[in-house]
Amino acid sequence: MTQDNLEKQHQSCKIFIVDDDEQQAMLMRAMAETSQLETELFTNSIDFLHTEIFENDIVVLDLQMPDKDGIEIMRELATRNISPNFILVSGFDERVLHSAKQLAESKHLNVVATLSKPLKAKEFISLLSNTYAECREKHKQQIENTLSTKNTEL
Numbered sequence: 001m002t003q004d005n006l007e008k009q010h011q012s013c014k015i016f017i018v019d020d021d022e023q024q025a026m027l028m029r030a031m032a033e034t035s036q037l038e039t040e041l042f043t044n045s046i047d048f049l050h051t052e053i054f055e056n057d058i059v060v061l062d063l064q065m066p067d068k069d070g071i072e073i074m075r076e077l078a079t080r081n082i083s084p085n086f087i088l089v090s091g092f093d094e095r096v097l098h099s100a101k102q103l104a105e106s107k108h109l110n111v112v113a114t115l116s117k118p119l120k121a122k123e124f125i126s127l128l129s130n131t132y133a134e135c136r137e138k139h140k141q142q143i144e145n146t147l148s149t150k151n152t153e154l
Contacts (some may be wrong), residue, residue: 013139016042016051034125036129055084084110088111
């Protein structure tokens with residue numbers, strides 16, 4: 001990993017919302033903002049796959065989308081060895097969400113939770129806030145470990 005990539009990864013802990021339904025995506029963004037969490041919104045899965053995504057990032061991912069669906073997005077990220085924290089959302093029943101989670105985990109992807117639409121605001125906000133706090137703590141640990149390693153090298 002280059003110094004530049006390391007620095008970019010340490011700046012990470014972004015929240016991405018990927019849902020082709022713009023109203024649903026805006027609603028999720030508004031819920032996140034009630035906890036002062038900034039999000040980056042994508043209503044096109046192809047555009048999302050062209051952004052930089054890191055291990056500490058959080059991806060709220062709708063399973064049913066045109067172009068590439070949520071399963072295809074997870075497969076592509078797995079082939080690139082990118083494993084952010086996924087929160088899977090879908091209007092499908094629980095069995096579909098459960099199957100998607102199992103598939104993701106078989107590809108060594110981290111699925112934090114699965115949520116059925118329509119989302120319950122309190123549950124979504126709490127989940128996103130807790131996941132973000134865990135992400136920041138992990139991020140802090142990574143920085144401390146990197147600094148410790150660099151100090152040892154000196």
